[in-house]
Amino acid sequence: MPDLFPDQPFIDDFHAAPPTGARTSPEVSMSKIRIYSLAKEVGVDNHRMLEILDGLGVQYKSVSSTIEEDTVELIKQILAEEGTDATGGQVSDPTPDTEVAGETPEPAAAPQPTPAVQTAAPTPEPAPGQMPSEGRAVPPTPTATAPASPATQGAAATQVEERPTAPAEREVPHRAPVVTIMGHVDHGKTSLLDYIRKTKVAAKEAGGITQHVGAFEAQTSKGRIVFIDTPGHEAFTTIRARGANVADIAIIVIAADDSLMPQTREAIAHAQAAKVPMIVAINKIDLAQADPERVKTDLTQLNLVPEEYGGDLVVVPVSARTGEGVEDLLEYISLTAELEDLRADPKGTFSGVIIEGKVDKQAGVLATVMVQEGTLHIGDFLVVGERYGKIKAMTDTGGGRIKEAGPSTPVQVLGFSDVPESGEKVVSAKNEHAARELVDARAGQRRDAENARVRNRLTLEEMMGPVGTVRTVNLILRADTQGSVEALQGILARKESEDVKINVMFAGIGSPSEADVLLASTAEATILCFSVTAAGGVKKIADSKGVEIKSYRIIYELIDEVDRLIKGTSEPVFEEKYLGRAEVRMVIRHPKSGNIAGSYVTDGSLKRNSKAKVTRGRQVVYEGTIVGLKRFKDDVREVQTGYECGINLDWDDVMEGDIIEASEMVEVTSA
Numbered sequence: 263m264p265d266l267f268p269d270q271p272f273i274d275d276f277h278a279a280p281p282t283g284a285r286t287s288p289e290v291s292m293s294k295i296r297i298y299s300l301a302k303e304v305g306v307d308n309h310r311m312l313e314i315l316d317g318l319g320v321q322y323k324s325v326s327s328t329i330e331e332d333t334v335e336l337i338k339q340i341l342a343e344e345g346t347d348a349t350g351g352q353v354s355d356p357t358p359d360t361e362v363a364g365e366t367p368e369p370a371a372a373p374q375p376t377p378a379v380q381t382a383a384p385t386p387e388p389a390p391g392q393m394p395s396e397g398r399a400v401p402p403t404p405t406a407t408a409p410a411s412p413a414t415q416g417a418a419a420t421q422v423e424e425r426p427t428a429p430a431e432r433e434v435p436h437r438a439p440v441v442t443i444m445g446h447v448d449h450g451k452t453s454l455l456d457y458i459r460k461t462k463v464a465a466k467e468a469g470g471i472t473q474h475v476g477a478f479e480a481q482t483s484k485g486r487i488v489f490i491d492t493p494g495h496e497a498f499t500t501i502r503a504r505g506a507n508v509a510d511i512a513i514i515v516i517a518a519d520d521s522l523m524p525q526t527r528e529a530i531a532h533a534q535a536a537k538v539p540m541i542v543a544i545n546k547i548d549l550a551q552a553d554p555e556r557v558k559t560d561l562t563q564l565n566l567v568p569e570e571y572g573g574d575l576v577v578v579p580v581s582a583r584t585g586e587g588v589e590d591l592l593e594y595i596s597l598t599a600e601l602e603d604l605r606a607d608p609k610g611t612f613s614g615v616i617i618e619g620k621v622d623k624q625a626g627v628l629a630t631v632m633v634q635e636g637t638l639h640i641g642d643f644l645v646v647g648e649r650y651g652k653i654k655a656m657t658d659t660g661g662g663r664i665k666e667a668g669p670s671t672p673v674q675v676l677g678f679s680d681v682p683e684s685g686e687k688v689v690s691a692k693n694e695h696a697a698r699e700l701v702d703a704r705a706g707q708r709r710d711a712e713n714a715r716v717r718n719r720l721t722l723e724e725m726m727g728p729v730g731t732v733r734t735v736n737l738i739l740r741a742d743t744q745g746s747v748e749a750l751q752g753i754l755a756r757k758e759s760e761d762v763k764i765n766v767m768f769a770g771i772g773s774p775s776e777a778d779v780l781l782a783s784t785a786e787a788t789i790l791c792f793s794v795t796a797a798g799g800v801k802k803i804a805d806s807k808g809v810e811i812k813s814y815r816i817i818y819e820l821i822d823e824v825d826r827l828i829k830g831t832s833e834p835v836f837e838e839k840y841l842g843r844a845e846v847r848m849v850i851r852h853p854k855s856g857n858i859a860g861s862y863v864t865d866g867s868l869k870r871n872s873k874a875k876v877t878r879g880r881q882v883v884y885e886g887t888i889v890g891l892k893r894f895k896d897d898v899r900e901v902q903t904g905y906e907c908g909i910n911l912d913w914d915d916v917m918e919g920d921i922i923e924a925s926e927m928v929e930v931t932s933a
């Protein structure tokens with residue numbers, strides 16, 4: 263297998279030149295070393311290395327960032343002082359196999375050297391498109407001490423007291439990563455999945471052809487990796503649209519001979535919206551016309567900068583045909599998973615997500631459940647939405663019968679009476695009675711929510727977010743040409759302010775798609791179209807999901823809509839503004855215009871086309887519009903206080919002595 267983390271560190275061309283006089287150590291021949299190379303060299307896992315760096319207050323973006331030689335020496339010293347074997351340690355395997363499918367023994371529970379620094383909080387979510395650790399806030403520099411692992415606590419009791427309390431999180435075992443593959447049509451998603459399945463799935467039964475159940479488990483040298491078997495962002499977003507997150511990592515497949523295509527951009531937008539770390543697989547590198555460099559350059563235009571260009575995006579060239587680079591890809595998945603510090607408690611309360619459901623002519627309803635937390639056992643009662651069932655049988659993705667399944671395990675379950683839909687959440691109940699109670703409670707809640715939706719209007723706070731916080735307006739843009747897309751993006755970028763962030767989740771050419779609607783529904787985004795419209799089917803889905811699709815032919819109207827969204831009002835709000843009033847002194851009959859009220863403006867001003875309210879004594883006798891306004895023979899737009907004028911209303915019964923009050927509707931500018 264190619265070594266991704268070479269022992270020899272290399273110069274990062276895109277970083278600062280080595281400081282003058284930099285010392286070269288035998289292990290570190292250059293002045294800078296990438297974090298993951300150092301981690302491998304000294305035999306600690308990447309997560310731990312980042313913790314040490316945090317402890318030292320060293321700034322970094324990801325494990326691909328380089329660190330100075332001085333820091334390297336310091337880290338080695340720390341490790342040496344703590345008795346860590348700086349050369350013979352193990353790079354932790356996040357997901358070794360165990361007897362219960364999906365369950366992983368917690369490495370920290372076994373006697374181990376005390377980690378140098380442990381963070382109490384879970385690893386923060388990575389920013390979209392970045393390696394998981396990117397953008398981590400560097401915590402205040404603690405001393406490079408940390409909670410002892412349970413195994414060492416007894417021996418070092420006094421020391422432990424001075425350290426932060428050991429988080430319970432450490433006791434929760436790691437779990438295998440769940441990976442989804444997305445990308446443009448024909449770029450090789452299915453081929454890549456097939457190659458991995460062919461080479462990495464142990465068929466349990468003789469000649470065992472793994473059946474399609476929506477997911478499969480690959481055994482790699484770095485542990486188990488679970489792949490969602492339905493490629494494409496539609497499947498990914500369908501699951502997300504139901505509020506579930508299944509994938510931990512998204513592989514964006516881009517064909518090396520085709521580079522970025524509309525669905526590539528969509529897939530990237532979907533992964534970013536879900537805040538799932540991305541790895542780009544540049545596929546078809548076996549082709550003569552393959553141009554991986556072009557793909558990397560094109561990616562930078564989306565602000566996704568490959569590692570070798572000084573950014574943080576992991577880009578792996580592969581061929582799903584020859585298998586070249588696939589091992590590298592798997593290794594990068596494990597590395598990303600390790601940094602994500604994915605954990606789930608097999609002993610915890612069960613929760614899972616439906617990957618897919620179907621009816622089998624012989625077996626009946628079969629559903630693939632991804633176990634996310636806890637363990638499933640045959641005989642358990644499961645509740646999905648407002649239905650429940652009892653597990654009669656379970657098979658793993660290799661087709662073998664199993665009795666229980668732990669976290670990150672996809673299992674096919676027999677026992678539901680209706681076919682559940684992908685993305686539905688699954689929980690377990692103690693017994694049938696509890697399952698029924700839960701179903702009843704959910705039905706009640708749904709009815710209450712439906713009633714409340716009818717009654718309640720959104721409060722200002724619900725619409726705009728808490729006062730004083732930065733509000734994000736999520737948008738999906740669709741336009742007829744790339745030029746229009748870019749023009750719109752430019753205008754929108756200038757509309758951002760301290761209080762409002764405009765997040766264009768996806769901008770593409772052509773009509774909005776169903777996938778756009780799903781993306782919008784998960785992110786509460788509005789779809790704005792310029793010179794394109796949504797097809798009837800897409801509109802229907804949008805209606806059913808409460809997603810607004812607005813189409814414009816005039817760019818300024820689209821921008822007005824954005825302004826409204828920025829203000830937090832989905833529709834413009836108008837209020838009536840008083841303009842002025844006039845007294846009718848005589849009524850002049852006009853052959854063409856009808857009756858004209860010869861009037862004297864006593865207050866404010868009157869405007870043509872403004873609203874008119876006519877009062878006679880105390881009674882309002884008419885409400886309409888000032889359709890014409892004259893000064894002598896001239897048509898005018900406005901007449902001020904103290905002037906005489908002729909007022910033509912869209913009403914003919916005006917009388918001497920009437921008062922005409924003018925007003926106009928103005929848009930409320932600030933909410």
Ligand SMILES: Nc1nc2c(ncn2[C@@H]2O[C@H](COP(=O)(O)OP(=O)(O)OP(=O)(O)O)[C@@H](O)[C@H]2O)c(=O)[nH]1
Pocket residue numbers: 445446447448449450451452453454493545546547548549580581582583584
């Ligand atoms: N030369 C070469 N061809 C490949 C490679 N990967 C896929 N292909 C070919 O590209 C075509 C499309 O591959 P698929 O795997 O079906 O692509 P996909 O992205 O799953 O396509 P859809 O399912 O239609 O979205 C097929 O003819 C594959 O044989 C590769 O690495 N090298």
